[in-house]
Amino acid sequence: MDKPVVVIVESEHGELTLASLECVEEGRDVADRLNVKVQAVLCGSEVEPLAGTLAAHGADQVTVVKHEALAHFSADGWLQALAPVLLQAHPALLLAPDSGSVRAWLPRLAVRWRSPLVGCCMRISIVGDGYPEVIRHTYGGACQERLIWPYATLICAMLTPGVRGINARRDERTAKVTVVRPELDPACFRDRTLRTLPADPRTVSLSEAERIVSGGFGTGGPDGMALVEQLAGQIGAALGGTRVAADRGWLAVERFIGSTGQIVAPKLYMAFGVSGAGQHLSGITASETVIAVNSDRTAPILKRADLGIVGDLHQILPVLLRKLQARAAVNATHPVEPAVSAGSPAADRTLEMTP
Numbered sequence: 001m002d003k004p005v006v007v008i009v010e011s012e013h014g015e016l017t018l019a020s021l022e023c024v025e026e027g028r029d030v031a032d033r034l035n036v037k038v039q040a041v042l043c044g045s046e047v048e049p050l051a052g053t054l055a056a057h058g059a060d061q062v063t064v065v066k067h068e069a070l071a072h073f074s075a076d077g078w079l080q081a082l083a084p085v086l087l088q089a090h091p092a093l094l095l096a097p098d099s100g101s102v103r104a105w106l107p108r109l110a111v112r113w114r115s116p117l118v119g120c121c122m123r124i125s126i127v128g129d130g131y132p133e134v135i136r137h138t139y140g141g142a143c144q145e146r147l148i149w150p151y152a153t154l155i156c157a158m159l160t161p162g163v164r165g166i167n168a169r170r171d172e173r174t175a176k177v178t179v180v181r182p183e184l185d186p187a188c189f190r191d192r193t194l195r196t197l198p199a200d201p202r203t204v205s206l207s208e209a210e211r212i213v214s215g216g217f218g219t220g221g222p223d224g225m226a227l228v229e230q231l232a233g234q235i236g237a238a239l240g241g242t243r244v245a246a247d248r249g250w251l252a253v254e255r256f257i258g259s260t261g262q263i264v265a266p267k268l269y270m271a272f273g274v275s276g277a278g279q280h281l282s283g284i285t286a287s288e289t290v291i292a293v294n295s296d297r298t299a300p301i302l303k304r305a306d307l308g309i310v311g312d313l314h315q316i317l318p319v320l321l322r323k324l325q326a327r328a329a330v331n332a333t334h335p336v337e338p339a340v341s342a343g344s345p346a347a348d349r350t351l352e353m354t355p
């Protein structure tokens with residue numbers, strides 16, 4: 001029987017993480033190349049309902065590893081529960097999101113199996129008729145590396161969240177679901193997650209953020225960037241920006257976006273005073289809706305934007321902030337009005353703002 005591509009998937013607050021779905025789709029591409037199946041493996045206590053989503057993104061088989069002791073993450077628990085299941089699966093390739101929790105247990109399994117473990121992967125593929133190949137970023141994103149292993153080597157690859165993005169669901173796809181109930185002794189777990197706090201938009205990893213507000217060189221300095229940050233706080237978005245803004249110290253260096261910074265895939269990306277250089281745009285390709293404010297109508301970001309506003313951010317941002325504050329005050333006493341959405345007539349156009 002052909003060995004499957006096995007994908008470890010993770011859920012948070014009852015939903016599959018975006019990074020997990022990216023892994024399933026990446027695994028699907030590799031499996032198609034090898035002409036084998038994709039087996040997604042999901043650990044938890046009440047996670048069976050997520051199997052349909054895994055099928056819709058490319059899984060042929062879903063193995064749900066279920067136990068009440070797996071309701072919250074534990075590296076020891078995950079390793080105890082998953083090691084036998086993964087061994088039995090005989091993977092051709094083991095693929096997982098490059099997340100903090102996967103990094104807590106998968107390296108231990110890779111050592112046991114004496115398999116190469118590769119983090120920061122951007123693309124995983126097969127060369128020829130079975131040589132695993134990985135493109136990964138190194139040195140904090142400054143370099144890219146291409147690695148190829150001998151024929152049919154089992155590698156454990158961790159895919160960087162956000163680099164791939166996900167395609168639309170294909171609900172006509174189905175998967176065979178198997179539930180495995182391992183015997184576990186939680187008393188032997190040396191680590192336990194007591195509770196998971198909701199992500200703080202100010203500190204959430206940019207690759208996981210659903211909304212991002214970015215500032216570039218056009219913000220003019222820390223004061224302009226503070227306005228951008230205020231907007232981010234007002235709409236519950238994470239703060240990002242360009243490398244130029246980070247180089248000047250207006251933004252923490254780990255929050256700049258682009259080919260040498262963070263790769264993001266938010267539902268909403270708002271850019272203020274960002275020109276849209278190729279290196280920056282390559283970090284936001286998977287964004288669903290892009291709104292850009294720029295004083296130069298020829299700025300490349302406006303071509304990428306679903307809604308482009310030509311105007312001075314120093315005039316637009318204070319007005320926007322005032323309106324949002326007024327709206328928040330009204331919403332505190334009245335029901336919320338529907339917001340303008342990406343599919344509404346307001347999208348896909350450029351607005352000219354005159355002072």
Ligand SMILES: Cc1cc2nc3c(=O)[nH]c(=O)nc-3n(C[C@H](O)[C@H](O)[C@H](O)COP(=O)(O)OP(=O)(O)OC[C@H]3O[C@@H](n4cnc5c(N)ncnc54)[C@H](O)[C@@H]3O)c2cc1C
Pocket residue numbers: 215216217218219241242243244245256257258259260261272273274275276277278279280283293294295296299311312313314
């Ligand atoms: C090897 C290499 C790797 C790189 N990697 C990255 C990367 O990962 N990420 C990244 O971001 N960059 C990266 N860069 C830098 C990149 O090439 C651009 O220089 C950078 O993205 C530009 O940043 P910016 O848009 O903030 O500034 P600028 O290009 O200077 O653009 C500022 C924009 O603000 C607008 N503006 C000015 N004043 C206002 C105002 N009052 N209101 C509204 N708009 C205004 C201007 O019209 C302009 O379009 C890299 C460069 C190199 C060489």
